[in-house]
Amino acid sequence: MTLTLKINRQARDVEAQPFDTLLHVLREKLSLTGAKRGCNQGVCGACTVLVDGRPVRSCLSIASNCVDREITTIEGLSADGAPSALQQSFLDHGAVQCGFCTPGMIVSAHALLAGNPKPSTDEVRAGLAGNLCRCSGYRKIVDAVRGAARRGAARRGAAGK
Amino acid sequence: MTEGRYLEPATVDDAVAILAGDQDARCLAGGATLVAMMNARLVEPGTLVSLRRIEELKGIAIGADGAARIGSATLHADVASDDRLSGGHAVVRLAAGRIASPPVRNMGTIGGSVSHSDPAADYPAALVAVNAAIEVAATGGRRSVAADDFFTDWYTTALNEGEMVTAVTLPAALAGAVGHYDKLVKVEGDMCIASVALVLAIEGGACSYLRLAVGGCGPGPVRSPEAEARLIGTALDDAALGEAGAMLADGLDPPDDVRASAEYRRLVVPRMVARALSAAKSQLENGE
Numbered sequence: 001m002t003l004t005l006k007i008n009r010q011a012r013d014v015e016a017q018p019f020d021t022l023l024h025v026l027r028e029k030l031s032l033t034g035a036k037r038g039c040n041q042g043v044c045g046a047c048t049v050l051v052d053g054r055p056v057r058s059c060l061s062i063a064s065n066c067v068d069r070e071i072t073t074i075e076g077l078s079a080d081g082a083p084s085a086l087q088q089s090f091l092d093h094g095a096v097q098c099g100f101c102t103p104g105m106i107v108s109a110h111a112l113l114a115g116n117p118k119p120s121t122d123e124v125r126a127g128l129a130g131n132l133c134r135c136s137g138y139r140k141i142v143d144a145v146r147g148a149a150r151r152g153a154a155r156r157g158a159a160g161k
Numbered sequence: 162m163t164e165g166r167y168l169e170p171a172t173v174d175d176a177v178a179i180l181a182g183d184q185d186a187r188c189l190a191g192g193a194t195l196v197a198m199m200n201a202r203l204v205e206p207g208t209l210v211s212l213r214r215i216e217e218l219k220g221i222a223i224g225a226d227g228a229a230r231i232g233s234a235t236l237h238a239d240v241a242s243d244d245r246l247s248g249g250h251a252v253v254r255l256a257a258g259r260i261a262s263p264p265v266r267n268m269g270t271i272g273g274s275v276s277h278s279d280p281a282a283d284y285p286a287a288l289v290a291v292n293a294a295i296e297v298a299a300t301g302g303r304r305s306v307a308a309d310d311f312f313t314d315w316y317t318t319a320l321n322e323g324e325m326v327t328a329v330t331l332p333a334a335l336a337g338a339v340g341h342y343d344k345l346v347k348v349e350g351d352m353c354i355a356s357v358a359l360v361l362a363i364e365g366g367a368c369s370y371l372r373l374a375v376g377g378c379g380p381g382p383v384r385s386p387e388a389e390a391r392l393i394g395t396a397l398d399d400a401a402l403g404e405a406g407a408m409l410a411d412g413l414d415p416p417d418d419v420r421a422s423a424e425y426r427r428l429v430v431p432r433m434v435a436r437a438l439s440a441a442k443s444q445l446e447n448g449e
Binding site for chain 1: 164165166167189191192193196197199200201206209211213238261262263264265267268349350
């Protein structure tokens with residue numbers, strides 16, 4: 001069957017089986033390999049993408065069930081190959097070790113900052129809950145998200161003057 | 162798990178007609194549990210009946226008397242953030258906010274959770290504590306099952322073949338009551354070692370109303386009418402709490418599993434209950 005999925009602001013036609021997961025379609029049919037297959041049980045967070053702006057597990061999402069919804073993957077957060085402010089902050093803070101959890105972390109952090117532009121450290125931790133970093137590099141990840149929030153606040157302040 | 166039929170009925174009537182004619186059909190809401198089980202090859206449905214086009218199943222309505230109707234396809238995140246679920250109903254809102262992690266709360270639904278009836282899940286004990294009812298539909302019509310009677314065994318409910326959950330209803334709010342939910346976890350987001358859900362009211366310094374349920378310590382939420390009776394009319398003093406806690410612990414059927422031993426669960430539940438009652442009481446006294 002052919003599904004038309006709205007992915008990263010583009011309509012994409014894809015040949016899929018009725019019960020294929022969104023993660024399978026993204027990775028195996030569309031070569032969008034940012035989202036990772038870790039546990040395949042919704043626990044590790046490596047497959048996290050945005051559906052209608054909210055972070056969800058693509059490994060637990062049936063692709064057919066996502067038709068007509070806005071899907072955003074890590075690939076959709078950068079424009080013309082340039083990293084977003086949040087992605088740049090991960091680079092600047094050295095918040096990447098092996099990198100396997102990074103797409104899920106950044107997608108979750110993107111949704112967090114969209115709803116709460118100035119999160120406290122505890123709010124960042126709660127917002128990123130359900131994303132496991134097996135390198136245990138959590139501290140720099142939290143620092144990177146708070147750094148991006150501070151830069152966003154500074155930019156908004158400057159724009160307001 | 163690639164073969165199969167995927168359907169999107171627009172009404173409950175259409176959905177239950179599909180379920181009636183196909184024993185291998187399963188309802189798909191967010192997929193948070195069902196698709197995890199499909200990925201693990203624990204279930205292999207022949208047909209997935211997506212509920213996402215059925216408007217009736219979505220959202221929370223509060224009646225004039227304060228009774229609440231939560232559509233079965235309402236996301237955990239939307240229950241957790243709805244401040245209208247206040248007073249005794251807050252126990253349901255607080256439980257929703259403790260389920261797994263934010264992305265799972267953006268997928269999972271209250272109907273899916275109660276249908277799965279995982280004894281370590283957050284909703285079952287909260288729904289028993291608030292005296293909720295589960296509204297279910299089949300081709301023959303609809304019926305309502307008290308939460309007390311719904312969670313019948315490990316991963317087993319009062320749902321019959323061909324039935325689906327359409328809503329969870331909470332009775333009219335009890336004046337002056339407060340709801341409280343807490344769970345013991347090794348790490349936030351994990352299934353609980355044990356959970357405590359309660360609705361409490363106090364008049365003149367004495368407990369005037371209490372419904373209390375323990376999760377994670379039996380095939381379904383555990384209630385103890387004896388323990389509740391021991392506490393009602395008291396100031397929730399240490400002597401009453403100690404005796405009621407022992408009564409409750411006697412009624413548990415806790416598992417020995419990777420998270421904790423059965424013995425540990427029997428020891429910790431009375432302490433969790435005392436702490437939860439103390440927190441609820443101080444919330445009532447401070448008028449928060």
